[in-house]
Structures are given as C-alpha cells and as structure tokens.
Amino acid sequence: MTDIMSNAQADGRVATLPAGDAQEPYAGVLAALRTVYDPEIPVNVYDLGLIYRIAGDNRGAIEIDMTLTAPGCPVAGDIVKSIETAVLAVDGVQTVKVTLVFEPPWDKSLMSEDVKLELGFL
Numbered sequence: 001m002t003d004i005m006s007n008a009q010a011d012g013r014v015a016t017l018p019a020g021d022a023q024e025p026y027a028g029v030l031a032a033l034r035t036v037y038d039p040e041i042p043v044n045v046y047d048l049g050l051i052y053r054i055a056g057d058n059r060g061a062i063e064i065d066m067t068l069t070a071p072g073c074p075v076a077g078d079i080v081k082s083i084e085t086a087v088l089a090v091d092g093v094q095t096v097k098v099t100l101v102f103e104p105p106w107d108k109s110l111m112s113e114d115v116k117l118e119l120g121f122l
Contacts, residue, residue, distance in 0.1 A: 028090035029054060029062060036082045039075050043119070045083065049110025052101060060094030062087055067106045076100065 033046040033054075045051060045066065053065040064083065068076055080098045087096045108121055116122045 026054070026056060029056070029087055029093065032086040032090050033064075033083065036079065036086050038069065038079065041069070041119075043111070043115050045079065047112040047115045049106060049108075049112070049115075060092050062093055062096045064096065064098045065101050066098060067101055069106050071102055 030046065033051060034044045036045045037043065038045060038048055038050070041048060048069070050066050050068065051064060052067060053063070055063045064087070066080075066083070068079070073079070080100065083098050084096045087093055108116065111119070111121070113122070
C-alpha cells in the first residue's frame, strides 16, 4: 500500500499523487471525497480536513484514515458509508477501507484556506 496523501504530507490539504498514468484512480478518489459533505457543516470531508491518509495499491485497493469534528458524532456511520460509496464508484477502485482515527484530534487548522475563509475563520 502506497500513501497517496497523509496529514503529514498534506500541507495545505494538497495530496501527493504518483506520476503519470499511476495517478488514476487516485485523482478520482480525491474528486469523490470532495462530493461527500459533513451533514452539520456544509463543507466536503476532504477540504474540512477530516481525511488524514489515503493509500492505494495497483490492484485498486484504497485505504482511508479519517477523523470527525467530534468523537461522538451521531452521523459517523453515515459519513463513512457515504465515503465508501463515493470512492467505490471511481473507475479502477475495487475495495475501500475507511478507518476512523482520533489522533491527532481534528481542529480548524486542518481545513483548507478556502474553507476557513468561507466559514469566517480568516
């Protein structure tokens, strides 16, 4: 499994993608993640900073580590299912495993600059 994006590598929430043809399906995974919105905050899970790591292999297996804005989020299962559904729809993706992690805890510094501006944090 190769890390495509991790919180440590994602300065400014920009993913590091493999070169050339190896970018697919990874570019599609990022696009798919941007279609899944947190139901309490009208922002997609990627730009909100909830995605900590994306890893994939050449067989189409994708692993995603993500967090929530609050550990007791009542819709956590719905968000995870929405991510799995969106990413599985990407050409070339065969399996998706989403793992909820809570270290490091989420905070507003993980949001993209555009989202911070949109939500009035800048």
